[in-house]
Amino acid sequence: MNxxxxxxxxxxxxxxxxGFVTDIAADSAPKGLNEDIIRFISQKKGEPDxxxxxxxxxYEFWKTMKEPTWAKLNYDKIDYQDLSYYSAPKxxxxxxxxxxxxxxxxxxxxxxxxxxxxxxxxxxxxxVDAVFDSVSVATTYRQKLxxxxxxFCSISEAVKEHPDLVKQYLGSVVPYTDNFFACLNSAVFTDxxxxxxxxxxxxxxxxxxxxxxxxxxxxxxxxTLIVADDESYVSYLEGCTxxxxxxxxxxxxxxxxxxxxxxxxKYSTVQNWYPGDKxxxxxxxxxVTKRAACRGExxxxxxxxxxxxxxxTWKYPSCVLQGDNSxxxxxxxxxxxxxxxxxxxxxxxxxxxxxxxxxxxxGISAGFSNQTYRGLVRVAPKADNARNYSQCDSLLIGSHCGxxxxxxxxxxxxxxxxxxxxxxxxxxxxxxxxxxxxxxxEEEAVSLIVNGFCKEVMQHLPMxxxxxxxxxxxxxxxxxxx
Amino acid sequence: xxIPLLEIEDLYARVADKxxxxxxxxxxxxxxxxxxxGPNGAGKSTLSNVICGKPGYEITSGSIRFKGKDLxxxxxxxxxxxxxxxxxxxxxxxPGVAVTTFLKHSVNAVRKxxxxxxxxxxxxxxxxxxxxxxxxxxxxxxxxxxxxxxSGGEKKRLETLQMNILKxxxxxxxxxxxxxxxxxxxxxxxxxxxxxxxKRSMLIITHYQRLLEYVVPDFVHVYADGHIVKSxxxxxxxxxxxxxxxxYTRER
Ligand SMILES: Nc1ncnc2c1ncn2[C@@H]1O[C@H](COP(=O)(O)OP(=O)(O)O)[C@@H](O)[C@H]1O
Ligand SMILES: [Mg+2]
Numbered sequence: 192m193n194x195x196x197x198x199x200x201x202x203x204x205x206x207x208x209x210g211f212v213t214d215i216a217a218d219s220a221p222k223g224l225n226e227d228i229i230r231f232i233s234q235k236k237g238e239p240d241x242x243x244x245x246x247x248x249x250y251e252f253w254k255t256m257k258e259p260t261w262a263k264l265n266y267d268k269i270d271y272q273d274l275s276y277y278s279a280p281k282x283x284x285x286x287x288x289x290x291x292x293x294x295x296x297x298x299x300x301x302x303x304x305x306x307x308x309x310x311x312x313x314x315x316x317x318x319v320d321a322v323f324d325s326v327s328v329a330t331t332y333r334q335k336l337x338x339x340x341x342x343f344c345s346i347s348e349a350v351k352e353h354p355d356l357v358k359q360y361l362g363s364v365v366p367y368t369d370n371f372f373a374c375l376n377s378a379v380f381t382d383x384x385x386x387x388x389x390x391x392x393x394x395x396x397x398x399x400x401x402x403x404x405x406x407x408x409x410x411x412x413x414x415t416l417i418v419a420d421d422e423s424y425v426s427y428l429e430g431c432t433x434x435x436x437x438x439x440x441x442x443x444x445x446x447x448x449x450x451x452x453x454x455x456x457k458y459s460t461v462q463n464w465y466p467g468d469k470x471x472x473x474x475x476x477x478x479v480t481k482r483a484a485c486r487g488e489x490x491x492x493x494x495x496x497x498x499x500x501x502x503x504t505w506k507y508p509s510c511v512l513q514g515d516n517s518x519x520x521x522x523x524x525x526x527x528x529x530x531x532x533x534x535x536x537x538x539x540x541x542x543x544x545x546x547x548x549x550x551x552x553x554g555i556s557a558g559f560s561n562q563t564y565r566g567l568v569r570v571a572p573k574a575d576n577a578r579n580y581s582q583c584d585s586l587l588i589g590s591h592c593g594x595x596x597x598x599x600x601x602x603x604x605x606x607x608x609x610x611x612x613x614x615x616x617x618x619x620x621x622x623x624x625x626x627x628x629x630x631x632x633e634e635e636a637v638s639l640i641v642n643g644f645c646k647e648v649m650q651h652l653p654m655x656x657x658x659x660x661x662x663x664x665x666x667x668x669x670x671x672x673x
Numbered sequence: 674x675x676i677p678l679l680e681i682e683d684l685y686a687r688v689a690d691k692x693x694x695x696x697x698x699x700x701x702x703x704x705x706x707x708x709x710x711g712p713n714g715a716g717k718s719t720l721s722n723v724i725c726g727k728p729g730y731e732i733t734s735g736s737i738r739f740k741g742k743d744l745x746x747x748x749x750x751x752x753x754x755x756x757x758x759x760x761x762x763x764x765x766x767x768p769g770v771a772v773t774t775f776l777k778h779s780v781n782a783v784r785k786x787x788x789x790x791x792x793x794x795x796x797x798x799x800x801x802x803x804x805x806x807x808x809x810x811x812x813x814x815x816x817x818x819x820x821x822x823x824s825g826g827e828k829k830r831l832e833t834l835q836m837n838i839l840k841x842x843x844x845x846x847x848x849x850x851x852x853x854x855x856x857x858x859x860x861x862x863x864x865x866x867x868x869x870x871x872k873r874s875m876l877i878i879t880h881y882q883r884l885l886e887y888v889v890p891d892f893v894h895v896y897a898d899g900h901i902v903k904s905x906x907x908x909x910x911x912x913x914x915x916x917x918x919x920x921y922t923r924e925r
Contacts, residue, residue: 621765624727627749628759629779629835630786639778643769643818 220277226250229378232277236347236381241358249367249377256371259505262534263563263595266476266503267439274410274441276379332396342387343398346414349385356387360418364447364484364511372443372478372505376412380445383413388423388454397653399428410441417447419454421487426457428656439502440465443478452487452514457495459652461660464500469670471530471559474502481508485517485543493520494537495651497660499667502531507565509538512546512574519548522648524660526641526667527560527592536566536597541577541607550581553645555664556592557671563595570607577607585615586644588637588671638665675702677738678843678874679724684735686723693719695899697735701843701874708877708885710910711896712918717878718762720896721845725759726752739843754786758841760832762848767819772831773801775819776838783839804837807867809860825852833864840868845876850884862887882914897921 220231229250233243258269336343342353349357367377384400400415419425429446442464450456458481467474477500483492494508510519521537539548548568556562562585570577585594596613618640626636642649642661649657679701686694693716701707711717723730724737726749737744744752767775781791792800805815808830820828829849836844846865850858865875865888877890885893885907893909894901895918902921903909 619765620728622767624749625761625765625767626775626779628725628727628753628761629775629839630750630753630783631778632750632782635778635782639770639775640767643767646769 218278219275222275223272224250224274224276224379228276232379232381235277236350238347238350239354242350245362245367246378249374250379252368253371253374253378256374258371262505262565263561264503264505264532264534265561266532269439269441269476271375276410276412277381336394336396339392339395340389341392341394342385344385346380346383346385346416349416353385353387356418357385357416360416360447360449361414362447364449364482365445365480370480373445373480376414376443376445376480379410380412380414383415383444384417385415386417386425386427388419388425390420391422392420393423394425397426397428399430401430410443412442413444415444415446417456417458418449419451419456419490421452421454423451423454424456426653427459428653429458429460430463430659439467439473440475441478442475442501444480446479446481446508448481448483448492450483450485450487450490450492450517453489454487455491456483457493457651458483458508459656460494460496460498461652461656461663462496462498462500462504463663465502466500466529466531466667467502469529469558471502474531475500476503477501477506479504479506481506482511483509483519484511485514485519485546487514488516488543490514490517491519493522493651495522495648496524496535497645497648497652497663498523498525498533498535499663501533504531504533504535506533506535507537507567509540510548511540511542512548512577513542514546515543516545517543518546520651521548521550521552522651523552524555524645524648524664525553525562525564526555526664527557527562528667528671529558529560531558531560532562533560534563534565536564538567539569539579541568541570541574541579541604544573544575545577546574547578548580550579550583551647552581552583553648554583554585554594555588555641555644555668556585556594557588557668559591561593561595563597565597565599567599567601568609569601570604570609572603574604575606577604577609579607579609581609581611583611583613584644585613586641587615587617588641588668634665634669637668637671641668677701678703678705678740679876680736680738681724682736684723684737685733686719686730686735687733688719688722688730692733693899694723697900699894699901701876703842703874704869704871705892706869706875706877706888706890707892707894708879708890708907708910709894709896709901710878710880710882710913710918712880712921715897716899717896718847721759721847721876721878724752724845725749725757750782751786753841754783756842758836758839758844760829760836760844760846760849762851764820764828764832766821766823768821770819772815772817772819773798776801776815776835779835780838801834801838805834808834808837808864809857810834826854826857829853829861830857833861837864837867840873842872843874843876844868845878847878848880849877850879850881858884859887882910885910895921 220228229246365373367374386398388394448456464475464477485492492510498504512519519539525533525535527533537550550566552564554562554564564583568579583596587594598611622640623636641664652660677700681697681699684694684697732745777797801815810830849861890907893905893907895903
């Protein structure tokens with residue numbers, strides 16, 4: 192473990208530390224969504240025809256789709272014509288190395304606690320891809336990784352440099368027809384990260400992407416594609432922040448993961464998009480489709496997420512367990528405070544034989560927030576001996592928040608063993624007094640109790656990330672008691 | 674020379690709109706050990722909670738001073754940081770929070786308030802292990818979540834461990850002996866005696882004499898109907914053990 196980890200959060204001050212705006216000239220598309228805009232984006236990025244076609248097909252399909260309403264979420268109607276779909280910081284030349292990246296941008300990431308200068312990036316523990324509005328501005332440690340055949344770059348670069356890989360896998364886990372937001376993303380996605388781990392390689396460092404929304408009235412649509420070939424391993428981290436703005440910002444991302452035979456992918460997220468102010472004004476609308484396909488035998492994927500930000504969250508990281516003996520895990524902590532709303536959970540689709548899945552979900556609601564766990568466990572007819580264990584615990588702070596658990600089970604195989612446990616609890620006055628009697632102040636007591644409640648999930652985060660996440664949890668809950 | 678540590682004067686207090694403490698007076702000087710004995714439901718735990726500032730317990734009149742400071746204006750955590758420790762009758766569970774983690778937060782919060790530097794983790798863990806050993810608490814137990822799945826005896830040991838680590842200037846022990854077998858009782862009593870240094874004071878709440886045979890009090894008070902009805906030395910405890918509380922609880 193590296194002890195020189197930059198402190199991302201100063202616990203003393205403002206609640207949302209990332210609310211600043213970077214003053215940087217941007218290259219933006221005019222507001223609105225139509226075929227021309229899509230051609231504009233594709234041209235800006237110098238894309239091949241096949242990708243433009245993919246986008247246009249997605250757009251045609253999207254026009255026939257309706258925004259989903261089944262989630263327990265209440266938000267103002269989004270005017271998709273009132274958004275800009277592309278914003279890129281203006282750089283004179285495409286940076287070849289970090290020395291050429293606009294210092295204003297480097298400073299932004301430094302302020303966020305993500306120094307991009309390689310020698311500073313956790314002394315080789317983490318490689319970082321930084322996505323600013325619509326484009327990737329810097330990817331570190333590429334050279335070192337390339338020596339082992341690992342590809343870690345922005346998806347735009349991957350389209351140019353590894354077109355066959357991208358063409359083979361893009362949309363293969365989340366087709367553009369999947370859902371309204373995924374379809375929109377497929378039409379207008381701008382950037383994101385691409386990872387390819389070749390056969391037999393254990394990625395020697397954590398790979399990490401930091402997403403940042405800066406521009407006003409701009410949707411962010413990133414797209415991440417991770418392919419782990421046979422016998423490979425990678426641990427991937429994703430972090431995100433956005434400036435504090437009164438308007439709602441739209442974020443609709445896709446993450447696709449392909450896991451081949453005997454390979455393992457760990458995907459960890461600390462989601463800290465701007466949640467809006469304490470009266471519910473502003474904040475990010477976070478509609479995300481994340482899915483992993485365990486294609487090979489014995490393949491393994493685990494999602495770990497700590498969701499503290501966003502005004503509205505709609506997110507169900509899923510595992511499609513196709514390979515025999517493959518396994519999927521979902522560990523989630525979701526915290527909502529003030530007027531935040533989250534409808535989140537997972538889907539475990541058992542298709543191969545002897546597939547196993549595990550769901551540990553911890554929801555903490557405070558203030559006037561509303562939270563729903565929505566999970567699906569599906570066992571296909573041929574998925575003999577499928578196993579699932581689900582545990583969904585909710586913790587309520589105060590009496591104005593709501594918490595709901597909606598587990599769906601579709602079992603079509605008699606040999607399946609599925610277990611589900613759910614609890615709802617409150618932080619009791621007795622617990623608070625016990626802590627206070629030992630000298631621990633109320634806010635610290637709440638954070639201690641909440642961290643205890645989340646422990647099972649936090650244990651699955653990489654160490655550096657876990658420390659950051661624990662601090663974030665404390666900040667998210669500030670002012671939730673007393 | 675006697676220096677008053679805790680001074681309670683003509684205290685009236687209520688909980689859930691019920692007057693429980695009625696005209697309570699008691700002064701505890703530095704170094705003294707007092708025992709309060711009284712029947713079930715007399716309001717002994719209520720008194721502890723009022724002294725410690727538990728929310729929901731309302732003082733209607735009277736005063737409580739600690740080291741000369743008005744306690745009633747202080748938050749529960751500040752009272753603890755000033756050196757008041759309540760060994761609880763029913764310690765609560767805190768799932769997922771390891772004993773060491775909890776204790777570290779506690780110790781450092783108290784140290785911070787008293788302008789002392791925080792302890793480093795290595796030092797701290799060493800100290801907890803050493804103190805734990807004396808109380809028959811092994812290294813496995815301190816890794817477990819606070820009070821979760823602890824037996825009655827284990828809970829009392831953990832309370833005693835916390836007290837011995839925080840080293841409060843004043844400790845209230847609310848039925849620290851309940852649910853303990855003789856061996857455990859001796860261990861807990863030893864923990865209490867270890868704190869007696871001529872300066873620290875204690876208030877032992879019990880309704881049996883048993884514990885007082887191991888931790889010999891300087892004063893014994895009989896508590897009934899919200900106030901002290903009789904005070905004496907340790908022989909009073911033996912008397913009560915023999916005759917019961919009937920004499921003090923009948924209608925007057
Ligand atoms: N939080 C509370 N709410 C309502 N009644 C209470 C509460 N705490 C104590 N009481 C009442 O106060 C009285 C004294 O209780 P307690 O102080 O626990 O007695 P003791 O510790 O002497 O057995 C009892 O009648 C009890 O029911
Ligand atoms: Mg009692």
